[in-house]
Amino acid sequence: MDTLTRLETTIRQRIVSADSGKSYVAQLHARGLPVIARKLGEEAVETVIAALSGSDEELTGEAADILFHLIVLLAEKGVPLADVLAELDRREGTSGLDEKASRTQQEG
Secondary structure, eight states: OOHHHHHHHHHHHHHHHOOTTTOHHHHHHHHOHHHHHHHHHHHHHHHHHHHHHSOHHHHHHHHHHHHHHHHHHHHHHTOOHHHHHHHHHHHTTSOHHHHHHHHHHHHO
């Protein structure tokens, strides 16, 4: 089991059974989806700032934070990390420009 899968398992367990007084994940869950989504957005901004003006260590820390909060959001919505990884697998070998164009055509 890799790091992200172990993290997802821990997060899902804490959403279901942890005390919000003792678990950050349980606390986020208790506050609801809008708070979780906002926190992910904050982490995304902090990651961009670290990329533009921080050290490699700051960027590494912020990247870890954004992955953590993304997995919390996915768990809150009931979307397995495996589904996200499968989507990345599906896109592998496809030009990013071609993939984006196919999504635009499907939406239009």
